[in-house]
Amino acid sequence: MKFTCGIVEDLLPLYLEDMCSEETRAALEEHLRECPACGEKLARLKDGAAVSQAKKEERSLPIAGYAKKVKRHRIRVGITVTLICAMAACVLALLGLTVIDMRREANPHVFEVEDGVYNLASAALESTAEEIGQYTFYTNSTKIRVTVERDGEFHGTVMLWDTRYSDSFIQMSEVDEKADTCVFTAGSAARRYKITCDGLPGAKITVSDGREVSFWKSLAHVVKGLIGG
Numbered sequence: 001m002k003f004t005c006g007i008v009e010d011l012l013p014l015y016l017e018d019m020c021s022e023e024t025r026a027a028l029e030e031h032l033r034e035c036p037a038c039g040e041k042l043a044r045l046k047d048g049a050a051v052s053q054a055k056k057e058e059r060s061l062p063i064a065g066y067a068k069k070v071k072r073h074r075i076r077v078g079i080t081v082t083l084i085c086a087m088a089a090c091v092l093a094l095l096g097l098t099v100i101d102m103r104r105e106a107n108p109h110v111f112e113v114e115d116g117v118y119n120l121a122s123a124a125l126e127s128t129a130e131e132i133g134q135y136t137f138y139t140n141s142t143k144i145r146v147t148v149e150r151d152g153e154f155h156g157t158v159m160l161w162d163t164r165y166s167d168s169f170i171q172m173s174e175v176d177e178k179a180d181t182c183v184f185t186a187g188s189a190a191r192r193y194k195i196t197c198d199g200l201p202g203a204k205i206t207v208s209d210g211r212e213v214s215f216w217k218s219l220a221h222v223v224k225g226l227i228g229g
């Protein structure tokens with residue numbers, strides 16, 4: 001059986017892939033021996049196959065590199081996410097401890113206080129300059145803070161009395177519109193106190209135990225506790 005150049009050209013790819021029958025192969029090889037043109041075509045096809053194989057291998061190299069890069073990237077992302085989570089957990093724990101500390105600062109343990117004695121640990125008391133003298137105070141923070149509010153300029157005095165000594169006050173502070181707050185210190189939970197005002201008609205008087213609960217103070221407290229300060 002004789003093949004024409006056209007048939008040979010069609011069959012060359014199959015021949016290269018070794019997918020021809022014995023009969024076809026024999027006829028094809030017979031034609032190739034006699035026809036340099038088809039031999040050249042076969043050579044070109046072989047070259048092309050070799051080139052595309054090489055290209056395939058070449059391409060697979062960067063793919064392997066890319067896969068490695070992706071893997072490295074994933075590991076890095078994993079570590080970053082873990083670190084962020086750990087940091088978030090630490091911040092949350094710190095916030096929680098700070099809130100607990102703030103609550104403790106805001107609500108200290110209060111010993112039972114007798115009737116008719118205003119407990120400054122429970123809340124600040126608002127009254128007037130005229131009526132503040134009716135109250136007896138208890139503090140367990142060693143402080144008594146008095147704030148005076150009055151329209152316009154004013155100048156007066158705030159006096160702190162120990163109920164054991166009703167003949168003279170134990171501390172006194174001058175107040176005016178620029179310095180409207182005074183803090184009496186060295187108070188004792190064992191004492192009962194009274195407050196009176198002079199020269200402050202119609203003024204609003206707020207008495208508290210002077211505790212200042214703040215987020216930053218409590219945070220500092222917690223951090224100090226954690227690092228064993």
Ligand SMILES: [Zn+2]
Nearest residue numbers: 005008035038
């Ligand atoms: Zn030919």
